[in-house]
Amino acid sequence: MTPEQVELIQNSFEKIKPIEAVAAKLFYERLFSIAPQVRHMFKADLTSQGMMLMQSLGAAVALLDNPERLILLLEGLGQRHKGYGVTEEHFAPVGQALLWTLEQGLGADFSGPTREAWTELFDTVQCFMLKGLQARA
Numbered sequence: 001m002t003p004e005q006v007e008l009i010q011n012s013f014e015k016i017k018p019i020e021a022v023a024a025k026l027f028y029e030r031l032f033s034i035a036p037q038v039r040h041m042f043k044a045d046l047t048s049q050g051m052m053l054m055q056s057l058g059a060a061v062a063l064l065d066n067p068e069r070l071i072l073l074l075e076g077l078g079q080r081h082k083g084y085g086v087t088e089e090h091f092a093p094v095g096q097a098l099l100w101t102l103e104q105g106l107g108a109d110f111s112g113p114t115r116e117a118w119t120e121l122f123d124t125v126q127c128f129m130l131k132g133l134q135a136r137a
């Protein structure tokens, strides 16, 4: 990712932060409408769950300039997702719901380059989470 993309993500994340509870709710509603088959996996209260997702994306954003730590964190997160029953094909609807939510929350600020930067971030997060998820042990 380029430094400009990192900045676009950090700026848009600042704008989403004040509405993260609403964004989290929108995200799950969207996810369960496009992928109802994943609904049963979520046992925890969805508001706190949504905050966790936002926070871990926040952590990823904050760690973009510290790739070694970020990779370790994401591999660990991916490993835990194995225990939640998550598989590779679940990432596409999660990514779609995430981009849709950002679009709702950011409106006109979700410009072409911002969308591209988020798409790249999600692809990177997915790539390292899958390494953790697919590792033996």
Ligand code: HEM
Binding pocket: 038, 041, 042, 043, 044, 045, 049, 052, 053, 056, 057, 077, 080, 081, 084, 086, 087, 090, 091, 092, 094, 122, 125, 126, 129
């Ligand atoms: C960008 C990718 C993702 C991120 C950043 C993320 C983040 C998180 C975080 C931080 C937690 C809290 C528990 C923990 O830290 O282990 C969690 C739990 C969970 N995630 Fe994810 N996740 C991602 C992708 C997915 C995908 C693709 C699925 C599949 C539907 C999924 C399903 C779950 C489930 C079922 C739980 C446990 C919920 C519960 O116990 O109620 N996640 N996720």
